[in-house]
Amino acid sequence: xxxxxxxxxxxxxxxxxGTRRVSLALLADLATRHEVVFLCQRExxxxxxxxxxxxxxxxxxxxxxxPNHRSPVARALYKAWNLPLSKWRDxxxxxxxxxxxxxxxxxxxxxxxxxxxxxxxxxxxxxxxxSSVHRGRSALLAHDVGYQIVERALHAASDPGARARLHKRxxxxxxxxxxxxxxxxAVFALTEADRDTIARDLERLAGARGVSARPALVRHxxxxxxxxxxxxxxxxxxxxxxxxLGTFRADFNRDALAHxxxxxxxxxxxxxxxxxxxxxxxxxxxxxTAALREAASSRDARWLGSVEDLASFFEAIDxxxxxxxxxGGVRIRILEAFAAGVPVIATPVAAAxxxxxxxxxxxxxxxxxxxxxxxxxxxxxxxETAKLGSEAREWCRRHHSAESLRPGRLAVIDEALSLxxxxxxxxxxx
Numbered sequence: 318x319x320x321x322x323x324x325x326x327x328x329x330x331x332x333x334x335g336t337r338r339v340s341l342a343l344l345a346d347l348a349t350r351h352e353v354v355f356l357c358q359r360e361x362x363x364x365x366x367x368x369x370x371x372x373x374x375x376x377x378x379x380x381x382x383x384p385n386h387r388s389p390v391a392r393a394l395y396k397a398w399n400l401p402l403s404k405w406r407d408x409x410x411x412x413x414x415x416x417x418x419x420x421x422x423x424x425x426x427x428x429x430x431x432x433x434x435x436x437x438x439x440x441x442x443x444x445x446x447x448s449s450v451h452r453g454r455s456a457l458l459a460h461d462v463g464y465q466i467v468e469r470a471l472h473a474a475s476d477p478g479a480r481a482r483l484h485k486r487x488x489x490x491x492x493x494x495x496x497x498x499x500x501x502x503a504v505f506a507l508t509e510a511d512r513d514t515i516a517r518d519l520e521r522l523a524g525a526r527g528v529s530a531r532p533a534l535v536r537h538x539x540x541x542x543x544x545x546x547x548x549x550x551x552x553x554x555x556x557x558x559x560x561x562l563g564t565f566r567a568d569f570n571r572d573a574l575a576h577x578x579x580x581x582x583x584x585x586x587x588x589x590x591x592x593x594x595x596x597x598x599x600x601x602x603x604x605x606t607a608a609l610r611e612a613a614s615s616r617d618a619r620w621l622g623s624v625e626d627l628a629s630f631f632e633a634i635d636x637x638x639x640x641x642x643x644x645g646g647v648r649i650r651i652l653e654a655f656a657a658g659v660p661v662i663a664t665p666v667a668a669a670x671x672x673x674x675x676x677x678x679x680x681x682x683x684x685x686x687x688x689x690x691x692x693x694x695x696x697x698x699x700x701e702t703a704k705l706g707s708e709a710r711e712w713c714r715r716h717h718s719a720e721s722l723r724p725g726r727l728a729v730i731d732e733a734l735s736l737x738x739x740x741x742x743x744x745x746x747x
Contacts, residue, residue: 318351319734320453322433324424325357326415326443328380330367331625333599334564335649336460339507340439341374342541342719343458348375348728353432358383358420361534379427383418409442416445420608424449431562433733436534437505443496454736456503457537462511464491466569469643469666473572495522503534503733507647508670512537533736538731540647541719547710549628550631550636555699559585559692560634560659562624562650566600567646571609573667576685577640578612584689586617591695597630599623631657635703636695640688643665651679655713660706670714678709 323344329337341536347353355378359365360383368378385395403410425448427433434453438446447455463715467490471483495518498504506512516535523531552558561577563570574596585592596613599622600606612618624630631637637654639661647670656660661679668681675681683689695702 319434320431321351321353321730322365322424322427323347323353323355323439323589324375324420324436324443324446325439326354326420328357328367330364333623333625335653336648337565338543339540341461342543343370343437343538343726344371344376345374346541346720346723347730349723350727351730353377354379354427354433356380356423356427357421358415358417360386362386364667379423381419381423384417385414385524405488409490412442412445412493412566415440415443421446421449425451427646428435428452434738438501441494441497444493444500445655447497447499447500453738454502454504454733455500456534456545456733457498457501457532458505459498459511459515460507461647462494462506464494464513466546466643466645469490469645470569473642477561492568495519499531501532502736503532503536505536505538505729507538507540509537510670511645511673534732536547536732538726538729539722540649540652540717541726542652542656542713542717544719545628546631546653547714547718549631549657550712551658551703551706552632555635555696555703557589557696558634558636558660559592559594559636559696560630561594561596561598561639562599562630562637562654562747563598565606567607567644569641570598571606572643573639573641574609575612576642577638578616580685581638581640581692582616584685585692588689588693590698594618595630595634597621597624605683610662614616615743625655627657634659635699637661638688638692639663647671652713652717655679655706655709656717658706660702660709661709662688664688669746672719673709674713678712679704697733 318397325340329340332338332639343619344355356379359380368380372376384391399413400410406550413670432452436450437456437458439458441463461716464487467483467487471480471487474480474483498519504515506515512535548593561574565571582594610620637659639648639651642666644666648667651661663679664683665681673679680691
């Protein structure tokens with residue numbers, strides 16, 4: 318049994334989005350073999366009451382309230398300090414937001430008191446916290462290769478001004494993210510493709526500098542799907558119900574929904590006026606999301622907003638559509654739809670990182686016309702479509718159930734624990 322500290326920038330409960338479920342699955346696996354402390358930040362005071370739900374996994378939770386969420390004055394002071402600092406240091410403001418002094422203070426205290434043998438930080442944007450890890454080994458859990466999301470957004474953009482902004486952002490974040498990887502002893506990626514990208518980029522960086530590649534360990538840590546999804550039922554009689562599910566804080570999900578509402582859904586309704594579209598997802602707020610909600614209403618789509626009971630959502634649709642034009646990592650909503658037996662139609666970008674067979678486990682199409690054609694055909698042939706969902710469920714059970722993945726995931730953690738341990742910040746390590 319080893320002492321492991323896991324650090325996440327946000328509170329992961331309730332598990333209403335994929336990144337939260339990734340964190341909870343990691344904690345559940347680690348707790349079966351190790352002593353685990355979980356450090357995260359709360360955005361709301363009422364999240365304090367939810368801490369016992371995480372502790373039931375067998376971990377100790379330290380969850381301070383974010384400094385800028387303590388009061389309106391604190392929020393204003395935070396912006397006044399960090400936004401200029403972000404520009405001066407030429408790093409994304411989110412890196413400061415997720416690595417604030419209060420969280421750093423708790424991390425340093427736990428380094429002293431808990432003395433972890435392995436500290437795992439989630440998401441490259443938390444890399445500034447790495448300098449506060451002085452004990453044992455350090456690992457980064459990369460939920461995706463962030464710069465590739467920007468790269469794909471650049472390819473999808475048509476407006477010259479947007480392209481110029483994205484190009485500048487890409488150059489900055491690609492360099493920052495690669496540098497962030499080098500600060501850790503190990504990097505874990507959620508897909509094999511991301512693992513290969515990280516390893517390749519690190520080798521090139523090491524070659525350009527004439528030094529040994531760092532980190533020493535880059536491994537794939539596949540995402541398990543909770544057992545509850547495999548128990549979800551399917552409708553007795555299909556009735557042409559389409560679903561869209563996503564976290565609307567992510568720009569790629571907002572873009573995908575706009576693409577669906579503006580370009581794909583009208584084509585489907587023209588051929589199948591009896592079809593229905595239901596939209597679910599958390600992070601719905603003002604601005605662009607409000608505009609999407611209005612667009613959904615004007616196109617006779619049902620807007621559910623945040624859904625904690627995914628069983629009722631999946632059981633009430635005949636088809637999940639994932640029309641991403643850019644994005645990264647693994648689409649956890651697709652894996653969960655597979656486990657629930659829900660047939661999926663996705664773009665190549667959405668299905669990237671999933672070693673599945675198009676036509677056997679899901680349907681792949683790109684462009685509004687082809688996506689609409691696939692949707693119409695799937696709804697008009699419910700028997701074939703239901704078989705697609707059944708095949709996907711069996712594939713997911715074999716390859717992504719928690720039980721099947723846990724031994725391999727813990728073996729990756731053991732590899733990280735076996736790396737040489739040298740106490741001290743990155744600059745003092747040999």
